[in-house]
Amino acid sequence: MAAQMTRGKETRPITVLQSVRPQTDNDNPYVKQVMTAVACHAEVAFFSWRTALFGRYDVLHVHWPEFLLRAPERSRGLQYALFLALILRTALLRRPVVRTLHNLAPHEGAGMLERLLLRLLDRRTRMWIRLNAVTAQRPPQTMTILHGHYRDWFAAMDVPPPQPGRLLYFGLIRPYKGVEDLLDSFLALAPALAPDAELRIVGRPSTDALREKVADACAADARVSALLDYVDDATLAQEIGRAELVVLPFREMLNSGSMLLALSLNRPVLVPRNAPNVALADEVGRDWVYLYDGELNAATLANALWRVRTTARAPTPNFSHREWADAGELHYLAYLAAIRGHGRHA
Missing domain, CATH: 3.40.50.2000 (Glycogen Phosphorylase B;)
Known part of the structure; x- marks a missing residue:
């Protein structure tokens, strides 16, 4: 045309x-x-x-x-x-x-x-x-x-299989994205509730305070690791591929490219419940988008991991309208x- x-x-x-x-x-x-x-x-x-x-x-x-x-x-x-x-x-x-x-x-x-x-x-x-x-x-x-979606963009890149228990946050680390809440929730997650759980943070912090917050969590708990810098697409595909669940605890969430990227690489996501996220879950499949209410906490993370492992899902999210x-x-x-x-x- x-x-x-x-x-x-x-x-x-x-x-x-x-x-x-x-x-x-x-x-x-x-x-x-x-x-x-x-x-x-x-x-x-x-x-x-x-x-x-x-x-x-x-x-x-x-x-x-x-x-x-x-x-x-x-x-x-x-x-x-x-x-x-x-x-x-x-x-x-x-x-x-x-x-x-x-x-x-x-x-x-x-x-x-x-x-x-x-x-x-x-x-x-x-x-x-x-x-x-x-x-x-x-x-x-x-x-x-x-x-x-991002399927075509990442089609030629190697995506490894998921590692059981690995939770991933990726993307720019900015105050509204709730990475501090994720760190606090994971540190409060007792190993007995999720013996194989680990948390990976990948992205560049926008402030020194956020960088220190992530570094302190890594020092305090061996289950937490981080790559605090911009990563190229090939590295990002590796990081997302290794995740069993991607966690995006944004305090403000309207349109998340990170969520669509994780779904494009066939990784389920955990996000706050709001109207846009509910609509996306209905569109791509409720078995790919897990929603939580209120503040993120350790129980929410443990429950999400259990649901990922016990819920049958379609082979891929439905992106027919995207x-x-x-x-x-x-x-x-x-x-x-x-x-x-x-x-x-x-």
Whole structure:
């Protein structure tokens, strides 16, 4: 399907400026797969302030808007001015903004001026993309494009068999992700309740305090080990493969790429019960997603391990609604709807 824009006698594919910069090996596979899927239907331009303020594009697709504002304090004023100039340019040239709702709000706190600028961007947004069907729709238009799977991305990588008793947390270690709660719960897990249990933490801590918390747990209990750094995809496939259960005790959870990655490698996950997680469990199979209520504790971990071992499950999670070819076409339709300004929910 060719995405075309006609201006006078000129016909050309639409150009979508993404709010992310050119991707490296260390970047999020979700973003890379979105760019590849979209590129089948439209021209993709990666973000720079020069392109944003002076380049030619038909749609601005924003993923995590706060990342366009975060800068060292000495240059924060300039960053805010550039962001405001971008909003003004999209308004003057009538370039629609499409926004993917990865989160309802930034996970780390934002100052008053940052919140004001983000609200201005919200007012310029002509299409909201939600990654699950339970997030509230927003005017003037909302389209649901489910977060795609990672099966194809990791298909060529070696995935070892699971080790009985191994619990795994992986991903960036940030305050809202509840890694401290996981450590405290595991340290309180009596060996008699789960004789073969061990906990593996893989990821880069965002603060020194979090790094010290994990290091102290490793020193206090030989059952706890950690790799506190960014790891490449091949190493990540090894770490996930060795897990009997992946534990993601996020205090805020709307759309988790980590959960979909674990499921893509056929590893069950333990996550807090909320509407998005219940919907995902119903979709992929309740035998793949284990939900807990309230605060994570040692009993929850022990019970989850028991359920993993005693529950029959399908050979793989059901990802029939999460193919990337479908996501690429739906993004294209979202861009066209934003350009045409249809005031309806899709």
